Amino acid sequence: MVSRRPRAAARRSRADRRTWGLAYLFVAPTVLLTVVFSIVPLVMLGWRSLHKGNVFGTSLRFVGLRNYKDMLAEGGGRTLGVTAEYTVAFVLLTMLLGLGLALLLNARVPGTRRLRAPFIIPLVVPAVATALIWSNLFAPRFGLVNRLLSGLGLDEVDFMSRPGPALAMVVLFGTWQFFGQNVILYLAALKTLPQDVMEAASVDGAGGWQRFRHMQWPMLRRNTLLILVVTTLTGLQTFTQIYVLTSGGPDGATRTALYYVYDDGFAKFDAGRADAMGMLLFLISLVVTGLQIAMLGRRDDRA
Amino acid sequence: MPRILVHRAVVYTLLAAAVLIVMFPLVWMALTAVKSNGQIINPAAPLWPTEWHWSNIPDAWGKAPFARWFANTVVFAAAATAGQLAAGMLAGYAFAMFDFPGRRLLFLLALSGLMIPFSAIIVPVAQILGDLHWLNTYQGLIVPNIASGLGTFLFRQFFLGAPRQLGEAARIDGASELRIFWQVYAPLARPATAALGIILFLQNWNNFLFPLIAVNTTKMQVVSQGLAVFQSQMTTQTQYNLIMSASLIAIVPVLLVAVAAQRHIVEGITLGAVD
Numbered sequence: 215m216v217s218r219r220p221r222a223a224a225r226r227s228r229a230d231r232r233t234w235g236l237a238y239l240f241v242a243p244t245v246l247l248t249v250v251f252s253i254v255p256l257v258m259l260g261w262r263s264l265h266k267g268n269v270f271g272t273s274l275r276f277v278g279l280r281n282y283k284d285m286l287a288e289g290g291g292r293t294l295g296v297t298a299e300y301t302v303a304f305v306l307l308t309m310l311l312g313l314g315l316a317l318l319l320n321a322r323v324p325g326t327r328r329l330r331a332p333f334i335i336p337l338v339v340p341a342v343a344t345a346l347i348w349s350n351l352f353a354p355r356f357g358l359v360n361r362l363l364s365g366l367g368l369d370e371v372d373f374m375s376r377p378g379p380a381l382a383m384v385v386l387f388g389t390w391q392f393f394g395q396n397v398i399l400y401l402a403a404l405k406t407l408p409q410d411v412m413e414a415a416s417v418d419g420a421g422g423w424q425r426f427r428h429m430q431w432p433m434l435r436r437n438t439l440l441i442l443v444v445t446t447l448t449g450l451q452t453f454t455q456i457y458v459l460t461s462g463g464p465d466g467a468t469r470t471a472l473y474y475v476y477d478d479g480f481a482k483f484d485a486g487r488a489d490a491m492g493m494l495l496f497l498i499s500l501v502v503t504g505l506q507i508a509m510l511g512r513r514d515d516r517a
Numbered sequence: 518m519p520r521i522l523v524h525r526a527v528v529y530t531l532l533a534a535a536v537l538i539v540m541f542p543l544v545w546m547a548l549t550a551v552k553s554n555g556q557i558i559n560p561a562a563p564l565w566p567t568e569w570h571w572s573n574i575p576d577a578w579g580k581a582p583f584a585r586w587f588a589n590t591v592v593f594a595a596a597a598t599a600g601q602l603a604a605g606m607l608a609g610y611a612f613a614m615f616d617f618p619g620r621r622l623l624f625l626l627a628l629s630g631l632m633i634p635f636s637a638i639i640v641p642v643a644q645i646l647g648d649l650h651w652l653n654t655y656q657g658l659i660v661p662n663i664a665s666g667l668g669t670f671l672f673r674q675f676f677l678g679a680p681r682q683l684g685e686a687a688r689i690d691g692a693s694e695l696r697i698f699w700q701v702y703a704p705l706a707r708p709a710t711a712a713l714g715i716i717l718f719l720q721n722w723n724n725f726l727f728p729l730i731a732v733n734t735t736k737m738q739v740v741s742q743g744l745a746v747f748q749s750q751m752t753t754q755t756q757y758n759l760i761m762s763a764s765l766i767a768i769v770p771v772l773l774v775a776v777a778a779q780r781h782i783v784e785g786i787t788l789g790a791v792d
Contacts (some may be wrong), residue, residue: 233615236694240611243604244627252633253626255641262641315535322520323528331779333537338775338782340723342741343764346748347546350761356560358545366559390539395786398636402787410759422524444790451636454725458745472636480730488640498636503632514528 249490256496261491281486282494289466290474297471300385301449307389309438310443312396315424319397320404330401333394341391345458348387379465380460384468387455391460392448403437404430436509443506447499471495543768550574550761553739563571570758581750582714582735586743587770592655593728593739594721597662601717602710610698612669614677614684624673631666636726643730653737658728662721668713669789676702709788715771715778722771734747740767 263281266273286294315333319326336344352357352373360370372380407430453472455460462469462477469477471491479488539557549557551569556562577583611617612624635642642661643652650655679702689696725741732738738746744767751760 230616233694233764237611237615237617238631240607240615241623241627244608244664244669245623247604247660248627248630251642251645251661251664252630252635252638253647255638255687256633257646270693305771315532315630318532318535318622319526321524321528323525326528326532329532329536330783332539332778333771334779336539337776339543339768340725340741340744342744343543343546343767346744346760348766349541349748350557351545351628351756353757358564361564363561375573380664390542392541394780395790398783398786399790400530402783414632432776435711440790447634451634453636454741456731457725458748473599475636475639476726477727480643492637492640496633499637500632513701 218496223479229415241276243347250452259277259492259496262485263493266486276308277486285478285487285490285494288487289469290487292466292492293469293471293474293491296381296469297450297452298341299381299386300452300468302454303385304388304392305442305445305450307385308393308396309441309496311389312395312441313400313438314402315393316404316433317430319401323461333397336391339396342439342458345387345455348383348455349459352383374460375464377464380464380468383451387447387459388452391455392445395436396445399444400437403434407433439509440506443502446502450495450502451497471498480487519635540727546761546764546768547756550765552758554756554758556782558695558755573758574765575761577747577759578766579586580759581743581763583740583763583766584737584744585642586740589658589724589737590739590741593658596655596659597721598718600659600663601665601668602714604663605665605673605713606703606710607704608669610634610673610702612673612678614698614702627664627669629667630664631670636652639730640728646731649732653734655737658737658739661731662724662727665717667789668717671709671713672706675706678704710783712784712788714785715774715781716789719771719782720777 260273264278265274266277266281269392281399303376319329352360354360354372354374356368359373365369371384373417382501392427412425412429452470455471455478456468457476460468462473472495475488475492475495478491548564548566551571551573552566553568553570556567608627612620612627645688646652646657646661649657651660683701684697685702692700723741724739727743728739728742732742735743735746743762747763751757751763
């Protein structure tokens with residue numbers, strides 16, 4: 215890299231130099247706004263997560279990792295566990311359903327080409343509105359789910375006051391809302407597989423399962439990794455349905471990391487704990503995004 | 518029965534079941550929106566509406582400033598999307614076409630937004646907005662959303678793949694760099710812009726967390742926030758039918774856009790995963 219610099223400078227002609235001003239002008243809005251609204255806040259977050267002070271961020275004093283300890287003690291540990299459980303369930307369900315439906319839509323059966331629309335609708339309509347449907351469906355006593363349960367002779371479940379069912383309810387909502395994205399991504403990936411190879415395999419008598427197991431699945435590995443990363447990031451940042459459906463309750467059973475940041479930062483005004491959790495959320499996302507960059511980098515090398 | 522027919526029957530059945538399950542909550546919302554409240558809270562009442570209370574929809578509309586909330590959402594989503602597309606296209610173009618000192622560093626800075634999820638930094642961002650006196654303003658809603666790492670990345674990829682000869686020919690004809698960008702290359706990017714634009718627009722329209730920290734007055738809130746406020750008011754009054762009517766009001770415009778722009782949305786989702 216160092217040895218390339220002088221050559222690069224020599225290569226820059228007068229014509230290049232004429233364009234410098236324009237180039238800086240073009241990149242300025244994006245770079246400046248990224249600095250002001252992403253990088254500066256991140257630095258503030260890291261700095262303040264090591265300090266204690268009031269909500270205005272003034273009169274700070276250094277406390278080392280105490281905010282992190284406080285955060286973990288004040289329900290933060292539980293929150294990280296809930297976030298992990300939610301994310302794992304969400305990723306598994308949305309990816310399995312996404313792949314399954316993409317395979318069905320890709321099965322070359324007449325009349326199914328236009329069928330993608332129903333799967334993208336939950337993804338693109340406002341989540342607050344659809345979460346409200348969920349709270350109606352899962353309402354105690356008169357909600358449709360409880361009416362079905364009692365109709366089947368089973369016990370009714372109070373989804374709002376029991377930890378396990380509350381978490382299941384928000385996972386189901388997240389899955390319903392998001393799996394369409396994985397349908398689209400897997401379908402796009404399936405369409406890029408070489409058709410002649412697939413057809414040759416069917417002529418050779420490979421059944422549907424064998425074709426999937428030995429040909430499509432291995433060829434989809436890169437796509438699966440990418441979809442895994444995107445879905446994990448989405449799961450880690452779950453917020454809206456928690457806000458609308460459970461407010462993190464009952465007793466923290468559905469409090470995700472982002473809801474913790476919001477609740478401690480804006481409702482309980484404990485910036486220290488919120489900053490510590492925010493920093494942790496950033497670091498976890500960074501590891502996941504790092505994986506994605508590494509994968510994209512490898513693909514660029516190949517190209 | 519021949520094997521192909523069995524195969525088709527299985528595929529149709531599974532797909533039909535999936536479509537029914539996915540669409541059911543929305544159908545349920547529409548049915549509940551026009552029921553009487555008595556029918557909703559009675560666990561023994563029939564599931565299909567016995568009487569159709571179409572007036573629930575205007576009632577819900579009249580109980581809260583939905584017109585204002587829609588107007589705010591349109592302003593926010595349209596301006597933020599236009600800003601993201603413009604800033605992303607300019608930066609992507611410069612990174613792809615020009616060689617200038619500090620390009621690598623600036624490109625890393627521009628993309629760093631992709632590595633810093635907004636959700637992790639909401640507390641300091643709210644503080645910056647407060648310091649700027651931008652809380653409860655349109656600029657506070659719009660400006661922090663304009664820098665788009667995704668837009669910059671995708672437009673750079675796009676312009677890297679655009680034919681260089683077009684610009685060189687125009688340059689020989691004496692066209693300025695600005696004119697080459699605007700009249701030669703920007704029009705080429707129109708299809709990519711449409712796909713990215715619709716996805717960004719829907720994301721901005723549905724954004725709940727950012728408006729939640731940036732604005733809190735009834736006058737400045739967006740539809741999603743207003744709907745959450747409306748829900749808590751109507752829950753205390755146990756007006757469950759009006760909650761579903763309001764959800765219907767919030768969903769229908771987006772639903773129409775989604776159906777009309779289906780192809781672009783599908784393309785945009787694929788672009789958005791940077792694949």
